[in-house]
Amino acid sequence: MSAPASAPAPLPVPDGDVLSRIASWCREQDHRNSYLADLRRLVEQESPSDDKPLLDAIADLLQELLSERLGEPSRTVRHREPELGDVIEAEYDGTADGATVTVVGHYDTVWPAGTIAEWPFTLTDGTVSGPGAFDMKAGLAQGMWALRALRELGLPRPTVRFVFNGDEETGSVVSRPLIERATDGAAATLVLEPGGEWGIKAGRKGVGIFTLTATGLEAHAGLDPAKGASAIHALADVIRDLVAAAAPARGTTVNIGRISGGTARNVIAGEATCLVDVRVSTQEEIERVDRVLAGLVAADPRVTITVAGDWNRPPMQPGPGGRRLFALADGVATHIRAPLAELFVGGGSDANFVAALGRPVLCGMGATGDGAHARHEHVLVADLPDRVALTAGTLLGLAGEQGAARG
Known part of the structure; x- marks a missing residue:
């Protein structure tokens, strides 16, 4: 009888001083203001799931923002769809040997065209509101700025493969196979859906x-x-x-x-x-x-x-690789601010597909706030820098990972 396989070693948490540098960079006023400006551009470009011209327009904007904040991708593919939102894959080479992290986010929203006219982007009393701000345009901007932080600070980083899709709110029928392919062989997948307070979503129904x-x-x-x-x-x-x-x-x-x-x-x-x-x-x-x-x-x-x-x-339940990934993010979060809450929620996301394949994934890496799919949808501004730093620190911790976290 063969001996049982040993559990994989924990992912190393980056040095606390380095994480403090990341957090300080993310908290700088100029960086926060630029992040909010990007979020405003995304919110004001409406993107209902059933409006192909508007979906095309925000896909164009996302590619523009990627180039502005990170330069031209090393590789990019835009999967054109006749009726639903296109799927954008944009990859940026890392400094680590072979490590790849897939970062997933959707740009479609549940809000019909014209909502922005009666409910404009609003920054007041420590919150940002507007159609799709919380679910999940803040997360899209966050992913770009997390990678930018590592690059600006000259820190190691994995190859990051962004996957932005425009049909999540209607079931990800077109994007699911593309997401599954894009996460194959990745050390981890981070999904930029909204988080909850100082926590991330380790399980979904x-x-x-x-x-x-x-x-x-x-x-x-x-x-x-x-x-x-x-x-x-x-x-x-x-x-x-x-x-x-x-x-x-x-x-x-x-x-x-x-x-x-x-x-x-x-x-x-x-x-x-x-x-x-x-x-x-x-x-x-x-x-x-x-x-x-x-x-x-x-x-x-x-x-x-x-x-x-x-x-x-399918249900999203954390396997060994997912728990190992959560431990890394929790270690990063503890240095930046406080231990993470491990959340299990009723809503589904594209993370469910990845988890069902036995691949390590974390969801809810995006902004904190409340009101997804509701008129009180809003993002907590004070949390934005630390959420960007959390994503950046997790990417840093994965920079040398070769995909052994699968489980």
């Missing part, structure tokens, strides 16, 4: 997106009610059964986000649909919910129930 459709028989509600079979009534019954499958203690939630159906008040509905969002923490819960979905049957045999959709994102 999996996300299932489904549509239930009930198909019945139309009839006049007064003259021939017995000849009808109501799709709405049947859908209401199966919704009750599906919602009952939620198990919050196990991390499973079920939400019916929208219901539609029928044609008129006095017509027995021939068709009805509902949109379903399911969040789970484990693969076992995915399998259980799948069985529930497969078993949904209308009480009236004249009504059929069909289920469309799939699991958009």
